[in-house]
Amino acid sequence: MHAVVMQSLEEFLSGTLNPAAQRDIQAHLKSCETCRGEIRSMQEVSEFFGSLRPEEPVAPAPGFYVRVMQQVEQQKAVATLGNLFGLDPAFGRRLVFACLLTLAVLGSYLVSRETAYQGGPSPEAIMAQQESPAFDSGAAPDNMLVTLTAYDH
Numbered sequence: 688m689h690a691v692v693m694q695s696l697e698e699f700l701s702g703t704l705n706p707a708a709q710r711d712i713q714a715h716l717k718s719c720e721t722c723r724g725e726i727r728s729m730q731e732v733s734e735f736f737g738s739l740r741p742e743e744p745v746a747p748a749p750g751f752y753v754r755v756m757q758q759v760e761q762q763k764a765v766a767t768l769g770n771l772f773g774l775d776p777a778f779g780r781r782l783v784f785a786c787l788l789t790l791a792v793l794g795s796y797l798v799s800r801e802t803a804y805q806g807g808p809s810p811e812a813i814m815a816q817q818e819s820p821a822f823d824s825g826a827a828p829d830n831m832l833v834t835l836t837a838y839d840h
Contacts, residue, residue, distance in 0.1 A: 692722045700729060 698704040
């Protein structure tokens with residue numbers, strides 16, 4: 688019987704329960720202290736919430752609705768770049784994010800597929816230039832050092 692009483696406590700307290708069920712609950716409440724305590728606590732909560740209601744209705748200050756409507760009109764009048772194209776700002780952010788993500792994916796794909804990269808001469812070819820007759824000129828050893836330092840393995 689506790690489950691039936693607990694399920695219909697709100698209807699019992701509001702008086703919307705059918706008479707037969709109300710009589711059954713009242714008979715159960717005479718013998719069950721737990722359910723009586725539950726009803727007492729629900730009545731206390733209901734009274735507390737009832738005390739929170741203001742005695743008289745609260746009316747807005749004169750001209751409140753006019754000021755609100757003026758602010759709404761001012762916000763509509765502000766033009767932005769997104770408004771020129773009829774874009775919602777949230778949609779614009781999503782569009783920019785999607786474009787950047789697409790660029791990142793395509794860029795990483797192109798970089799990973801790059802196979803025809805022309806590298807500089809190998810270190811062996813640079814060292815072989817040391818034997819050439821042009822190596823004796825003054826700028827040749829400096830060029831060789833710069834080329835060797837720029838070489839990545």
